Amino acid sequence: MLIEIDFRDKRPIYEQISAKLEELILCGVIGADESLPSVRSLAVELSINPNTIQKAYDNLEQRGFCYSVAGRGRFATGVAEVMPERRREFFAEVDDLLKKAATLKVEKDELIRYVGENYAG
Amino acid sequence: MLIEIDFRDKRPIYEQISAKLEELILCGVIGADESLPSVRSLAVELSINPNTIQKAYDNLEQRGFCYSVAGRGRFATGVAEVMPERRREFFAEVDDLLKKAATLKVEKDELIRYVGENYAG
Amino acid sequence: MLIEIDFRDKRPIYEQISAKLEELILCGVIGADESLPSVRSLAVELSINPNTIQKAYDNLEQRGFCYSVAGRGRFATGVAEVMPERRREFFAEVDDLLKKAATLKVEKDELIRYVGENYAG
Amino acid sequence: MLIEIDFRDKRPIYEQISAKLEELILCGVIGADESLPSVRSLAVELSINPNTIQKAYDNLEQRGFCYSVAGRGRFATGVAEVMPERRREFFAEVDDLLKKAATLKVEKDELIRYVGENYAG
DNA sequence: GTGGTCTAGACCACA
DNA sequence: GTGGTCTAGACCACA
Numbered sequence: 001m002l003i004e005i006d007f008r009d010k011r012p013i014y015e016q017i018s019a020k021l022e023e024l025i026l027c028g029v030i031g032a033d034e035s036l037p038s039v040r041s042l043a044v045e046l047s048i049n050p051n052t053i054q055k056a057y058d059n060l061e062q063r064g065f066c067y068s069v070a071g072r073g074r075f076a077t078g079v080a081e082v083m084p085e086r087r088r089e090f091f092a093e094v095d096d097l098l099k100k101a102a103t104l105k106v107e108k109d110e111l112i113r114y115v116g117e118n119y120a121g
Numbered sequence: 122m123l124i125e126i127d128f129r130d131k132r133p134i135y136e137q138i139s140a141k142l143e144e145l146i147l148c149g150v151i152g153a154d155e156s157l158p159s160v161r162s163l164a165v166e167l168s169i170n171p172n173t174i175q176k177a178y179d180n181l182e183q184r185g186f187c188y189s190v191a192g193r194g195r196f197a198t199g200v201a202e203v204m205p206e207r208r209r210e211f212f213a214e215v216d217d218l219l220k221k222a223a224t225l226k227v228e229k230d231e232l233i234r235y236v237g238e239n240y241a242g
Numbered sequence: 243m244l245i246e247i248d249f250r251d252k253r254p255i256y257e258q259i260s261a262k263l264e265e266l267i268l269c270g271v272i273g274a275d276e277s278l279p280s281v282r283s284l285a286v287e288l289s290i291n292p293n294t295i296q297k298a299y300d301n302l303e304q305r306g307f308c309y310s311v312a313g314r315g316r317f318a319t320g321v322a323e324v325m326p327e328r329r330r331e332f333f334a335e336v337d338d339l340l341k342k343a344a345t346l347k348v349e350k351d352e353l354i355r356y357v358g359e360n361y362a363g
Numbered sequence: 364m365l366i367e368i369d370f371r372d373k374r375p376i377y378e379q380i381s382a383k384l385e386e387l388i389l390c391g392v393i394g395a396d397e398s399l400p401s402v403r404s405l406a407v408e409l410s411i412n413p414n415t416i417q418k419a420y421d422n423l424e425q426r427g428f429c430y431s432v433a434g435r436g437r438f439a440t441g442v443a444e445v446m447p448e449r450r451r452e453f454f455a456e457v458d459d460l461l462k463k464a465a466t467l468k469v470e471k472d473e474l475i476r477y478v479g480e481n482y483a484g
Numbered sequence: 485g486t487g488g489t490c491t492a493g494a495c496c497a498c499a
Numbered sequence: 500g501t502g503g504t505c506t507a508g509a510c511c512a513c514a
Contacts, residue, residue, distance in 0.1 A: 012504060027224050033249075038486060049506045054488075062425065067250045071486055071513035075249070083225070090218075090225050091235065097214060098240055103148050104204070104211055108240040112233055114212065119219055119229040128396075128438070129430045133498060170499050254513055269466050291514050325467070332467055333477065335460060339453075340482055345390050346446070346453055350482040354475055356454065361461055361471040375489060401501060412491045417503075434498035434501055489511080496504080 002029075005046060013048060017056035018063075025065050025076045026086065032078030036066055039074075123150070126167060134169060138177035139184075146186050146197045147207065153199030157187055244271070247288060255290060259298035260307075267307050267318050268328065274320030278308055365392075368409060376411060380419035381426075388428050388439045389449065395441030399429055402437075 003020045005013055024030045036042075039057065043050040057074060060066050064082050068074045101111055124141045126134055145151045160178065164171040178195060181187050185203055189195045222232055245262045247255055266272045281299065285292040299316060302308050306324055310316045343353055366383045368376055387393045399405075402420065406413040420437060423429050427445050431437045464474055 014504080023224065039488095040486075049508095051507085052505060055504085057487090068487060069249045069514090070254050070488080072249070073486060086225055087227065090221060090227060093218060093221075094232075094235060095239065097211075097218060098236065100211060100214075102241055103144060104207055106208065106211060108237070108242060111215075111240065112236055114215060115219065115233055115236060116229065118216065119232065120223055121229060128432050128435070133433050135498075173499055176498085256513075265466060294514055297513085328467055329469065332460075332463060332469060335463075336474075336477060337481065339456060339460060340478065342453060342456075344483055345386065346449055348450065348453060350479070350484060353457075353482065354478055356457060357461065357475055357478060358471065360458065361474065362465055363471060377489080402503095403501075412493095414492085415490060418489085420502090431502060432499090433503080436501060486513080487511105488513105489509100491509080492507090494504100494506080496502105498501080498503105 003042075003046060005048065014052050014056040014059060017042075017046070017048075017053065018059040018065075021056070021060055022063070022065050026079060026082070028079060030076045032076060032080075034076050036074045036076060124163075124167060126169065135173050135176040135180060138163075138167070138169075138174065139180040139186075142177070142181055143184070143186050147200060147203070149200060151197045153197060153201075155197050157195045157197060159194060245284075245288060247290065256294050256297040256301060259284075259288070259290075259295065260301040260305075263298070263302055264305070264307050268321060268324070270321060272318045274318060274322075276318050278316045278318060280315060366405075366409060368411065377415050377419040377422060380405075380409075380411075380416065381422040381428075384419070384423055385426070385428050389442060389445070391442060393439045395439060395443075397439050399437045399439060 002024065003017060005016055009016055011019070021030070021036065030036065036057070037045070039050050039053045042048075043053045046053070057066070057068070061068060061074075064077055064085065066074050066076050123145065124138060126137055130137055132140070142151070142157065151157070157178070158166070160171050160174045163169075164174045167174075178187070178189075182189060182195070185198055185206065187195050187197050244266065245259060247258055251258055253261070263272070263278065272278065278299070279287070281292050281295045284290075285295045288295070299308070299310075303310060303316070306319055306327065308316050308318050365387065366380060368379055372379055374382070384393070384399065393399065399420070400408070402413050402416045405411075406416045409416075420429070420431070424431060424437075427440055427448065429437050429439050
């Protein structure tokens with residue numbers, strides 16, 4: 001399932017897992033209403049306690065990336081539905097970075113040039 | 122001393138303090154080789170445990186923003202000296218954001234326009 | 243049959259089905275002593291496990307919305323018969339909401355005005 | 364601390380706890396920035412596993428009723444800050460009830476009279 | 485099988 | 500002491 005845990009990563013395990021699944025949903029690898037691996041199967045696959053997987057999924061669901069159906073499983077939310085909120089968050093991050101740019105005296109032109117040259121579409 | 126603790130902030134207290142001092146040094150409010158407040162005085166001023174202040178200073182020193190002289194106190198590093206490393210970190214953050222932009226389908230033009238319009242020099 | 247399952251709905255499937263049937267009976271779409279679809283046919287129609295449909299019907303019957311005749315099928319109870327109990331439940335819910343109104347400091351006048359303006363007969 | 368668990372209640376324990384604390388915060392018994400009992404102390408007091416208390420608090424925090432400070436404890440959010448969202452939720456519940464009223468043929472006048480007579484300010 | 489809740493107990497960073 | 504994370508293992512409702 002393309003998920004790997006990095007134990008040196010400072011982020012908690014559950015967050016690494018939910019972040020990775022978030023990415024897979026956003027980039028379309030997991031399509032709308034497609035089922036996610038079950039708590040138990042993912043726990044076995046990653047050798048992680050089911051409670052931790054559950055927490056990762058709770059996290060994901062709370063942020064709107066999936067929904068669960070009792071007795072059936074868990075399914076990905078459609079990308080279109082989640083995008084707007086994600087984009088809002090993205091630009092909030094850009095705002096933070098722009099503030100940082102100011103204190104570091106990174107000029108507007110320099111920043112724009114950098115973005116232009118390093119944008120990887 | 123212009124430092125305020127926000128208890129709602131998810132970052133630990135010691136990190137908030139070191140981040141704030143970092144900013145004061147970067148933007149020149151605290152000049153090169155100027156002395157920083159003592160652990161004790163800052164602890165009293167902020168009503169924070171001295172151990173926490175100590176940890177903030179350790180953090181700051183470890184990242185090169187200040188140096189301590191035994192028996193004399195702690196002093197700010199010159200901005201010129203710290204800048205290059207900070208800028209390197211800044212552009213690494215920009216790189217991260219550019220990756221994110223790709224998965225969120227934020228177009229190059231859109232991003233550059235946004236930066237242009239919201240840059241606050 | 244006008245029944246649609248919403249997998250995003252947090253309620254279990256059997257409850258969604260019984261709630262929908264309850265509504266159809268209350269509003270008269272399914273009249274008194276009219277037959278309800280068989281477990282099997284509804285299971286096929288909704289692509290839902292027959293056990294789940296059975297559970298929905300058990301739920302419905304237990305709350306007095308239908309009765310089953312051995313070998314003949316299941317039939318809707320007359321609205322007149324069910325109404326009083328439903329209304330009692332309804333006003334119990336209103337009571338709960340009134341308590342909530344108090345703790346949220348929603349004034350009596352405000353609440354009455356709201357009801358008046360948003361009542362959709 | 365005025366919290367009692369009802370094991371016959373169908374709601375999970377963690378939800379009963381967070382609901383009760385929510386109420387205590389909303390009605391002002393626990394004031395703004397006042398500390399909530401620690402996970403461990405509440406666990407002992409209620410004879411409930413600390414993990415369950417933690418979950419109750421996570422729930423509460425996620426809904427904006429409190430915030431936690433690493434190493435310090437957990438504190439109530441000011442009522443004023445939480446109210447608007449709560450009121451929005453309240454009126455959404457009223458809307459649901461109004462729909463129900465329609466299917467149950469509870470007349471507008473009857474409902475308004477009922478609210479008027481049973482409002483307990 | 486699938487998600488959700490809960491207990492018991494451990495360990496870590498932070499204050 | 501305080502919150503946060505994690506493992507191990509059990510039990511329940513739902514499908």
